[in-house]
Amino acid sequence: MTAVALTVNGKAVTGDVDPRTLLVQFLRENLRLTGTHVGCDTSQCGACVVHVNGKAIKSCTVFVWQIEGANITTIEGLAEPNGPLHPMQEAFREHHGLQCGYCTPGMIMTAIDMVNRKGHELDDPTIRHELEGNLCRCTGYHNIVKAIAAGAKAMKGHVQVQS
Amino acid sequence: MYAFTQHRPATVRQAASLLTKQEEAKLLAGGHTLIPTMKLRLAGPKHLVDLSKVEGLSGIEMKGRSLVVGAMTTHVEVETSPIMKESIPALAGLAGKIGDPAVRHRGTIGGSIANNDPNADYPAAVLGLGATIITNKRRIHADEFFKGLFETALEDDEIITKVQFPKVNKAAYVKFPNPASRYALVGVFVSKRSSEIRVVVTGAGANGVFRVTTFEEALKKRFGPKSIEGLTVPADGMASDIHGSAEYRAHLVGVLARRAVAAAA
Structure with missing residues (x-):
């Protein structure tokens, strides 16, 4: 077993884990933050995307001890429990950028990372290229792309609640 | 996944010593090949030697007429580095086409080269630019480094620390990505440095990355896509699988080489 300490959504957390524990397992099973999903478990589908020190990564492909001390943001950390949604979440709601919702947490975390790197004015080809690591098996991507373009604009001036 | 013990050395020397002392030890860089392979139980190292705490292994700097890239530099760092661009x-463009954004945040150049996946992008650039791989023991020229499928010249306790890329006059990389994985079904890297011309193919060869000397000779007369018009590589020696036949890959080599030369010229 190995001891780990991280900051998750602004809170210090610790755990004593088997070295094989992946970040996504730690989030879901130890911390019960089940908003981060496991889709393919082979680093392809993007359902498990979270931010590690502000960068989008696939939490199914990182051992939790590899990122000891890091600052993690998950989908649960984007908005206060009873407060307004994050602008990107709101844009997904508004544009119906989901059907079953399984891929949505990863889509939203990827979308926010995209805005952080590429800015608030995102055209269609850019969004589709940047979404290569996120799969949606319900509807195709049309409304997801629309939601991200709108969410990117709406994020201007938005201050992240924590982390 | 089989159980393992993890180690987090602070120096290359400690890492190398762990590789020697521990049985069935493997280096862990970004982990974006090794961890999926371990999940499938295709790899079961007893010891993982993580390089992320070793100082001085990442970053990009100009040294004379070369760009030196640390082994632990991530794909996104190469993609966005002003000096690289x-x-x-x-x-920089090649690094920006590897996998997807989340993969590029973790995957490293050293990890990719050491793994030498026959469909990976970086081996094409390393061989295509005539780079030098610097390890804890020696300097290895790209021509001597890649030895076949997942095989390199690296010894068991040898660790890549840097990759040195000479500046070239012209270079371009064009790939036909596998629609699912984004690995290169075929990728062609071309470069011209004074009289030295390189045309390198990844993804297609049954034995990994290779140079196309017939195309290189043809381009010596004039570096333009017309010089290699009609030239082909034999299908014999190409990889053949559900993603593409050997004939199809051989055809793509010609098409992508012409596009790469046009983009570089």
């Missing part, structure tokens, strides 16, 4: 834009 200015000096060898073809290499």
Whole structure:
């Protein structure tokens, strides 16, 4: 077993884990933050995307001890429990950028990372290229792309609640 | 996944010593090949030697007429580095087409080269630019480094620390990505440095990355796509699988080489 300490959504957390524990397992099973999903478990589908020190990564492909001390943001950390949604979440709601919702947490975390790197004015080809690591098996991507373009604009001036 | 013990050395020397002392030890860089392979139980190292705490293994700097890239430099760092974009834009562009954004945040150049996946992008650039691989023991020229499928010249306790890329006059990389994985079904890297011309193919060869000397000779007379018009590589020796036949890959080599030369010229 190995001891780990991280900051998750602004809170210090610790755990004593088997070295094989992946970040996504730690989030879901130890911390019960089940908003981060496991889709393919082979680093392809993007359902498990979270931010590690502000960068989008696939939490199914990182051992939790590899990122000891890091600052993690998950989908649960984007908005206060009873407060307004994050602008990107709101844009997904508004544009119906989901059907079953399984891929949505990863889509939203990827979308926010995209805005952080590429800015608030995102055209269609850019969004589709940047979404290569996120799969949606319900509807195709049309409304997801629309939601991200709108969410990117709406994020201007938005201050992240924590982390 | 089989159980393992993890180690987090602070120096290359400690890492190398762990590789020697521990049985069935493997280096862990970004982990974006090794961890999926371990999940499938295709790899079961008893010891993982993580390089992320070793100082001085990442970053990009100009040294004379070369760009030196630390082994633990991530794909996104190569993609967005101002000095890389200015000096060898073809290499920055190649890094930006590996996998997807989340993969590029973790995957490293050293990890990719050491693994030498026959469909990976970086081996094409390393061989295509005539780079030198610097390890804890020696300097290895790209021509001597890649030895076949997942095989390199690296010894068991040898660790890549840097990769040195010479600046070239012209270079371009064009790939036909596998629609699912984004690995290169076929990728062609071309470069011209004074009289030295390189045409390198990844993804297609049954034995990994290779140079196309017939195309290189033809381009010596004039570096333009017309010089290699009609030239082909034999299907014999190409990989053949559900993603593409040997004939199809051989055809793509010609098409992508012409496109790469056009983009570089």
